[in-house]
Amino acid sequence: xxxxxxxxxxxSVLRREDPRLLTGQALFVDDVEPAGTLHVAFxxxxxxxxxxxxxxxxxxxxxxxxxxxxxxxDLGALSAPGPVLxxxxxxxxxxxxxxxxxxxxxxxxxHQGEAIAAVVAxxxxxxxxxxxxxxxxxxxxxxxxxxxxALDPDAPLVHDDLDSNLAAHxxxxxxxxxxARAAADHVVARTLRYDRGVAAAIENRGVxxxxxxxxxxxxxxxxxxxxxxxxxxxxxxxxxGQSQVRVIAPFIGGGFGPKIMFYGEEILVPWIAMRLGRPxxxxxxxxxxxxxxxxxxxxxxxxELALAADGTILGVRDRFVHDSGAYDxxxxxVPINSQCTLLGPYRVPSYESEFRVAFTNKPIVTPVRGAGRxxxxxxxxxxxxxxxxxxxxxxxxxxxKNLLAPxxxxxxxxxxxxxxxxxxYDSGNYAPLLEEAARRIGYDGFETERGSAxxxxxxxxxxIVSYVEGTGIGPYEGARVTVEPGGMVSVATGVGxxxxxxxxxxxxxxxxQIGVDPSRVRIVTGDTSEFHWGTGTFASRGAVVxxxxxxxxxxxxxxxxxxxxxxxxxxxAEDLELAGGVARVRGxxxxxxxxxxxARRANPLRGAVKPGTEPGLEATAYFGPAGGSTAAGVxxxxxxxxxxxxxxxxxxxxxxxxxxxxxxxMIVEGQIHGGVALGIGNAFYEELVFDEEGxxxxxxxxxxxxxxxxxxxxxxxxxxETPSPLNPLGTKGVGxxxxxxxxxxxAQAIEDALSxxxxxxxxxxxxxxxxxxxxxxxxxxxxxRDAADSDRDDA
Amino acid sequence: METAVxxxxxxxxxxxxVEPRLLLSDFLRHDLGLTGTHVGCEHGVCGACTVLLDGxxxxxxxxxxxxxxxxxxxxxxxxxxxxxxVLDTDGVPDLLHPVQRAFRETHALQCGFCTPGILxxxxxxxxxxxxxxxxxxxxxxSGHLCRCTGYQNIVEGVARAAEMLATRG
Numbered sequence: 001x002x003x004x005x006x007x008x009x010x011x012s013v014l015r016r017e018d019p020r021l022l023t024g025q026a027l028f029v030d031d032v033e034p035a036g037t038l039h040v041a042f043x044x045x046x047x048x049x050x051x052x053x054x055x056x057x058x059x060x061x062x063x064x065x066x067x068x069x070x071x072x073x074d075l076g077a078l079s080a081p082g083p084v085l086x087x088x089x090x091x092x093x094x095x096x097x098x099x100x101x102x103x104x105x106x107x108x109x110x111h112q113g114e115a116i117a118a119v120v121a122x123x124x125x126x127x128x129x130x131x132x133x134x135x136x137x138x139x140x141x142x143x144x145x146x147x148x149x150a151l152d153p154d155a156p157l158v159h160d161d162l163d164s165n166l167a168a169h170x171x172x173x174x175x176x177x178x179x180a181r182a183a184a185d186h187v188v189a190r191t192l193r194y195d196r197g198v199a200a201a202i203e204n205r206g207v208x209x210x211x212x213x214x215x216x217x218x219x220x221x222x223x224x225x226x227x228x229x230x231x232x233x234x235x236x237x238x239x240x241g242q243s244q245v246r247v248i249a250p251f252i253g254g255g256f257g258p259k260i261m262f263y264g265e266e267i268l269v270p271w272i273a274m275r276l277g278r279p280x281x282x283x284x285x286x287x288x289x290x291x292x293x294x295x296x297x298x299x300x301x302x303x304e305l306a307l308a309a310d311g312t313i314l315g316v317r318d319r320f321v322h323d324s325g326a327y328d329x330x331x332x333x334v335p336i337n338s339q340c341t342l343l344g345p346y347r348v349p350s351y352e353s354e355f356r357v358a359f360t361n362k363p364i365v366t367p368v369r370g371a372g373r374x375x376x377x378x379x380x381x382x383x384x385x386x387x388x389x390x391x392x393x394x395x396x397x398x399x400x401k402n403l404l405a406p407x408x409x410x411x412x413x414x415x416x417x418x419x420x421x422x423x424x425y426d427s428g429n430y431a432p433l434l435e436e437a438a439r440r441i442g443y444d445g446f447e448t449e450r451g452s453a454x455x456x457x458x459x460x461x462x463x464i465v466s467y468v469e470g471t472g473i474g475p476y477e478g479a480r481v482t483v484e485p486g487g488m489v490s491v492a493t494g495v496g497x498x499x500x501x502x503x504x505x506x507x508x509x510x511x512x513q514i515g516v517d518p519s520r521v522r523i524v525t526g527d528t529s530e531f532h533w534g535t536g537t538f539a540s541r542g543a544v545v546x547x548x549x550x551x552x553x554x555x556x557x558x559x560x561x562x563x564x565x566x567x568x569x570x571x572x573a574e575d576l577e578l579a580g581g582v583a584r585v586r587g588x589x590x591x592x593x594x595x596x597x598x599a600r601r602a603n604p605l606r607g608a609v610k611p612g613t614e615p616g617l618e619a620t621a622y623f624g625p626a627g628g629s630t631a632a633g634v635x636x637x638x639x640x641x642x643x644x645x646x647x648x649x650x651x652x653x654x655x656x657x658x659x660x661x662x663x664x665x666m667i668v669e670g671q672i673h674g675g676v677a678l679g680i681g682n683a684f685y686e687e688l689v690f691d692e693e694g695x696x697x698x699x700x701x702x703x704x705x706x707x708x709x710x711x712x713x714x715x716x717x718x719x720x721e722t723p724s725p726l727n728p729l730g731t732k733g734v735g736x737x738x739x740x741x742x743x744x745x746x747a748q749a750i751e752d753a754l755s756x757x758x759x760x761x762x763x764x765x766x767x768x769x770x771x772x773x774x775x776x777x778x779x780x781x782x783x784x785r786d787a788a789d790s791d792r793d794d795a
Numbered sequence: 796m797e798t799a800v801x802x803x804x805x806x807x808x809x810x811x812x813v814e815p816r817l818l819l820s821d822f823l824r825h826d827l828g829l830t831g832t833h834v835g836c837e838h839g840v841c842g843a844c845t846v847l848l849d850g851x852x853x854x855x856x857x858x859x860x861x862x863x864x865x866x867x868x869x870x871x872x873x874x875x876x877x878x879x880x881v882l883d884t885d886g887v888p889d890l891l892h893p894v895q896r897a898f899r900e901t902h903a904l905q906c907g908f909c910t911p912g913i914l915x916x917x918x919x920x921x922x923x924x925x926x927x928x929x930x931x932x933x934x935x936x937s938g939h940l941c942r943c944t945g946y947q948n949i950v951e952g953v954a955r956a957a958e959m960l961a962t963r964g
Contacts, residue, residue: 022891022899025872030834125817201942674944715947
């Protein structure tokens with residue numbers, strides 16, 4: 001039990017949700033199956049770009065066990081493009097062409113996996129049998145596959161009502177880059193690429209819907225990161241009151257970004273349930289997930305860094321093309337994150353950044369853990385590495401020299417961030433992070449280590465890079481805190497949870513104020529009938545924004561408890577303390593009253609209450625930050641590159657990070673470990689491969705390789721805490737941090753490992769993979785077998 | 796066109812008529828209501844659907860239910876002797892199987908979707924190799940995909956479970 005004065009915040013409380021998850025009792029969407037449920041299988045395009053010239057569903061409709069087959073024609077007014085979920089920020093001169101998908105394609109398919117028909121049957125097995133009997137005639141059109149050529153004047157058009165594949169054009173500047181460049185002693189200019197990957201949550205998407213016509217109530221279980229916006233959208237589409245729609249995001253098997261989207265299946269499954277008057281279920285399979293769930297990455301940057309001879313950054317110019325895929329329903333969040341995160345933890349006096357977003361005939365791009373930030377980090381960190389090499393400056397020194405100093409905060413970068421607020425860093429202390437990471441990875445002694453390994457024929461290299469992460473953005477979240485008559489505290493919030501430990505860290509925030517053990521706090525997330533204001537879990541904002549709302553609600557409940565206890569114990573509220581589930585008199589702990597008893601007194605069944613008072617020990621509060629809080633960190637790694645096989649093994653990995661006040665260190669470290677693993681996958685193992693016609697060639701876990709336990713190293717972590725002034729807890733987000741700088745560290749480490757064999761080798765494309773590394777090493781003459789061959793030739 | 800399947804799951808006998816093409820994973824989840832077994836890829840790579848068949852870890856998405864006829868299956872629901880109704884109370888962790896307890900203590904799960912399969916692999920692995928090294932643990936886990944944890948705390952969880960099982964004798 002907690003005692004007065006015990007801090008819960010900052011403690012590694014074991015997770016409240018684990019017993020349920022560990023015993024198979026946690027409810028996931030696929031576990032929901034009301035009696036009489038029908039199952040949906042979708043017929044999807046197997047080509048990236050085509051005209052639909054014929055659609056024959058009669059055979060499928062007649063298939064035994066089939067309840068219905070729907071195509072775009074059956075949808076009536078629902079057959080309309082979906083919303084743009086995140087409107088672009090008000091940047092001057094911004095061009096944005098919104099093109100969002102229909103629930104079911106009509107006339108034209110623009111990416112592989114686009115849904116064309118929905119088959120509804122007694123079981124998924126039967127639905128899939130019948131789906132094969134749907135006749136689809138497709139007239140294949142030339143596809144836009146290569147991002148670098150998507151904006152060429154002669155490129156085929158993804159949307160032929162536009163005169164090019166340009167989806168957006170954005171330019172943001174600060175200072176005068178041209179002047180900086182003219183004054184520079186040195187300019188580093190390169191083309192850098194970062195290609196696509198998938199989020200690959202182990203749970204695929206799914207929707208179950210049940211329409212109760214007598215109650216006039218639609219219940220939807222959905223693997224979404226944003227249950228409240230989904231509820232509001234469904235109510236609007238179906239002409240129902242918002243309170244008639246209940247969306248439940250129960251336990252979600254990993255989100256990582258794509259589950260924030262609003263997909264056609266989320267409209268169709270409830271619509272079919274209402275139409276047929278039976279519960280309806282669709283669970284995405286893994287193959288569908290590779291096409292129908294959104295993806296990320298795909299940017300080509302033309303970048304240059306202008307420096308003084310001593311390595312001081314004078315300015316950056318970056319022009320990039322961003323691949324949006326076939327549509328752009330999530331606005332410009334990803335490329336704006338790239339644009340803003342490029343500035344990193346550095347003082348950059350002038351910045352000229354311009355990007356074009358291109359439509360291509362590939363699956364849709366929306367945020368995936370990191371959400372474009374890793375591209376920006378990759379660009380600036382690579383340019384700094386090259387500058388260090390060319391200027392003969394130590395790579396840690398060039399970073400240290402350019403870091404923002406503690407008295408630079410708040411630091412205004414003079415451009416707009418994804419939330420439409422100015423890109424201002426709230427607080428930070430960056431130099432100690434870099435020093436600590438260098439110390440922990442053994443930077444000072446590394447040249448010796450590398451040399452002795454080299455003497456044994458081993459290639460060791462070190463990478464060390466910095467990053468920042470804009471987190472915890474608005475608009476707001478809310479929470480309701482209630483002390484129940486049994487003494488339990490129940491808390492409801494609108495954000496959903498996908499494994500971040502909300503049931504525990506939120507319980508800690510509330511328990512700290514109310515003086516109960518966290519095990520006495522029951523958290524409900526992601527059920528719109530429990531709490532229906534909020535936006536969702538994205539942008540590393542759950543702990544910051546919902547956590548702060550919870551803190552505010554808990555403080556109000558605390559005041560109510562103290563007021564009632566003061567009356568009951570006839571003691572001034574100032575003389576009371578809350579601990580161990582009771583209110584008690586300071587210095588006389590025997591004079592106490594339980595929270596449950598106070599809750600009962602606060603909700604009398606008879607008698608008069610004071611006018612103006614509210615019943616119960618309950619409060620609802622909201623929190624909206626003035627702007628995002630900026631977390632920061634440094635990753636360092638040591639790798640060994642096998643010059644025969646091009647296998648890269650990570651020998652050591654260090655993360656030093658600062659996400660402000662840490663609520664639960666165990667959970668924060670877990671978030672970092674997972675982020676790093678995803679970053680390692682994105683940097684080395686994972687790449688979506690499209691053939692020339694735009695067909696995806698590796699849409700399975702056998703061909704698209706996620707890192708396993710033998711690929712991810714032990715990760716050492718260290719925390720620094722620079723509280724954010726923007727929220728009462730002082731926290732900053734951490735959910736995406738781990739994934740952001742990995743590729744940049746990886747590239748630097750591999751170059752370092754091969755620096756004796758190939759001093760000019762430059763890694764400018766991610767993901768790398770052994771195949772690409774092989775090509776680079778061959779070009780640079782760094783392959784062991786080539787060296788052996790040339791030895792033989794010499795002999 | 797149904798075939799009879801008799802199978803003992805978590806110590807309980809079940810007899811059902813099933814279509815020959817019904818996957819064991821679907822049989823467990825839908826016909827028996829044991830939804831703790833999760834399906835992540837349906838092509839035998841992710842390992843989430845792992846159950847024990849006569850004590851050996853198998854991917855239930857790669858087996859037909861009829862192939863389990865006459866065999867014994869253990870799913871995650873069979874590990875702890877816990878009444879689901881009391882799951883939220885403080886005492887429950889003590890009732891968990893040591894591998895489950897170890898996973899909780901080491902924060903070896905986040906979203907928990909891949910966890911049931913990993914627990915069952917771990918039970919079988921520690922049965923065969925009660926004192927594994929960290930490298931052996933990583934090797935044993937390499938047939939499972941987890942996207943949340945980076946595996947580090949799962950490795951710790953397995954190591955902790957080995958210690959717990961050893962002291963339990």
